Every structure is written in C-alpha cells, then in structure tokens.
Ligand code: GCO
Ligand code: MN
C-alpha cells in the first residue's frame with residue numbers, strides 16, 4: 001500500500017507563527033456595521049491556536065488586562081494567562097500597547113499637544129513593557145494609530161516629532177534602567193484611523209530611529225497592508241529594514257492597493273507579491289516571529305475564524321514550498337545563470353561598439369517572469 005507523503009503545509013511551532021489576540025478575536029465591527037461574532041476569551045484563542053500548530057500569541061495590554069483593572073485584578077489575570085500558556089506550550093514573543101482606543105487618545109498619545117495626555121500615554125506604555133517582560137516577550141511594538149492629524153493648523157508637525165522622540169527615548173531608558181531584554185519595533189502606517197499618520201513608511205521610521213538616544217534598541221515592524229495602502233512595494237519596504245539590520249518583527253497580511261485597511265488573510269490576494277515576500281524572508285535568514293496581523297472576513301462564524309488562522313499559516317508554508325521549487329527548477333536556474341553570465345561577461349564600456357552591446361542586450365525577464373508565474377500556478 002502507498003503511504004501518503006506528509007502534508008508539508010501543516011504548521012509546527014518551529015515555524016514561529018504567531019497571531020495577535022485581536023486578530024482571530026476580531027468581532028467584525030466596521031464603520032458601517034456592528035459586531036457579528038462573540039468575544040473570544042484569550043484562553044480559548046491560546047488553546048485553538050496551539051492545536052493548529054502556532055508558536056505563540058501577541059497582545060495589546062488591554063487585550064488581556066482591561067483598562068482600569070486594579071493591580072490585584074491585573075496580577076490575577078496575568079497569573080491565569082501564564083498558566084494557560086504553559087498548559088498549551090505557547091509563547092508570547094511580542095507585546096504592544098493600546099494607545100488608540102480610549103477617547104483620551106483622540107488627538108494622539110505620544111504626539112498629543114497636551115503634556116498631560118503624553119505623560120499618561122508614556123506611563124501606559126511603560127506598564128505594557130513591564131507586562132511584556134513578565135510574559136517573556138523580547139519585542140515591544142509601537143503602532144501610532146492616533147499619532148497623526150486631519151489638519152495641520154493646530155499642531156506644528158516638528159513638535160509632534162520632537163514629542164514622539166522624547167516618548168521613545170523615555171521608553172528605551174525604562175528598558176535600560178530595568179535591564180529588560182526588550183527591543184522596540186515601530187510600525188509605520190500612512191493613514192487610518194487618522195487622515196495622515198506621522199512617519200508613514202519604513203523609510204521614514206528608519207530616518208527617525210537614527211535620531212533617537214538609543215537607536216540600537218529600536219527597529220521596525222513593517223506590515224504588508226500598510227505598505228500597500230501607501231501604494232508601495234511591501235517587499236522593498238521589508239528589504240530596506242533588513243538591509244539596515246532593523247527588521248525586528250513583521251506583520252503579515254494582505255491588501256489591495258489604494259483601499260481602506262483590509263487586513264486580509266496572508267497570501268490571499270497578491271499571490272506574486274506574497275511569493276516574493278516569503279522568498280525575501282527565507283533568503284535573508286530572518287529569525288524573528290512570523291506574525292499575522294489580519295482579520296477573518298466579516299462573513300465568518302467561529303469555524304471560519306479558525307479556517308482563517310489555519311489558512312494564514314498554510315499559505316506561508318505553501319509560498320515557502322514554492323520558493324524551494326524556484327531554487328530547484330532547472331529552467332528557472334538556466335535563465336538566471338544566463339542573465340548573470342551576460343552581466344558578468346558583457347564587455348567593458350570603452351567605445352561605441354561595446355556601448356551598443358549593452359544598449360542592445362536583452363535581460364530575459366519576460367521569460368523568467370513567465371516561468372515564475374507558471375511555477376506559482378502549479379503548472380511546473
Ligand atoms: C492596524 C495595526 C494594528 C497594530 C497593532 C499592534 O492597522 O490596526 O496594524 O493592528 O499592528 O495595534 O500594535
Ligand atoms: Mn494594520
């Protein structure tokens with residue numbers, strides 16, 4: 001009897017897949033309609049994701065501990081949660097802070113013009129870092145959802161950047177004073193919920209990081225959807241972070257260009273872009289979490305939620321399998337070798353004939369791209 005080959009697409013903890021509690025926990029509320037699913041308790045999320053083969057979960061402070069909980073309540077919640085994590089062998093590699101939901105942050109947190117709000121936000125972020133340390137996280141993500149404006153009349157953007165810098169410097173000081181094993185990853189987004197969010201791209205974040213007191217402790221958390229909302233190539237955004245040794249974390253999802261924030265299941269829309277992103281991550285030897293920040297479609301019930309989670313992980317592994325096939329595909333490798341050969345063996349440009357040789361040569365990218373298209377479509 002023939003034995004079935006093992007399913008390569010079954011996720012394992014060693015794949016380092018993580019999900020935010022808010023992702024599978026998303027209740028489908030949008031600006032036009034109410035929630036369509038019940039709240040999933042963090043314990044259920046941990047159990048289900050561990051059974052699906054995930055490595056861990058991530059969370060905002062308030063995904064676990066409600067705002068306004070007493071210290072005693074907080075400690076009890078954290079104790080219980082740690083017990084569940086241990087039961088299901090799940091890690092919490094990253095923690096973040098919610099500086100966008102509460103109305104107090106409606107005109108920004110770290111970039112609020114009001115020092116009272118800025119101080120409150122910095123303090124909340126410090127407590128979230130402490131929580132992360134307690135849960136064993138080594139990455140603290142900061143997404144400045146409300147750090148922006150609808151109009152620039154009341155706030156000089158240079159002040160906003162100065163306040164932003166002061167806040168991050170205070171947080172790195174907090175990490176150093178407490179000798180935490182923690183680094184900060186800043187997550188850029190061009191807009192939504194604000195009309196314009198400060199530091200909208202990976203490049204802007206990297207420029208900003210260079211101005212901080214402890215740039216070595218601060219990197220980026222690029223998100224596929226955010227790059228696409230800005231009309232950018234997400235693969236190139238991630239590549240720039242890698243080039244500077246700053247890819248501390250990544251938010252994987254999918255998104256159509258120039259639309260509202262869709263947070264689609266990873267790899268579900270832009271098939272070629274997802275392939276190149278997985279190729280980049282695998283080629284680079286990136287060792288951080290493969291973190292999904294996406295939402296199940298609003299049409300889904302709880303079964304659909306777990307199909308969504310399984311789908312994110314299976315798709316990553318499917319693209320990874322395609323990357324392996326790409327490396328082993330004889331025709332693709334012949335075309336690549338041919339391109340490289342012409343690049344290396346073409347003449348030095350010393351006169352009109354050698355210049356013309358370079359003007360006239362072809363690059364065979366059409367042939368290569370067609371082969372890659374057929375590979376991805378499963379026809380090779
Ligand atoms: C968004 C963001 C958030 C952040 C999260 C972690 O568009 O809403 O991507 O999901 O990643 O708040 O800081
Ligand atoms: Mn997002």
Ligand code: MN
Nearest residue numbers: 187223251293
């Ligand atoms: Mn995100």
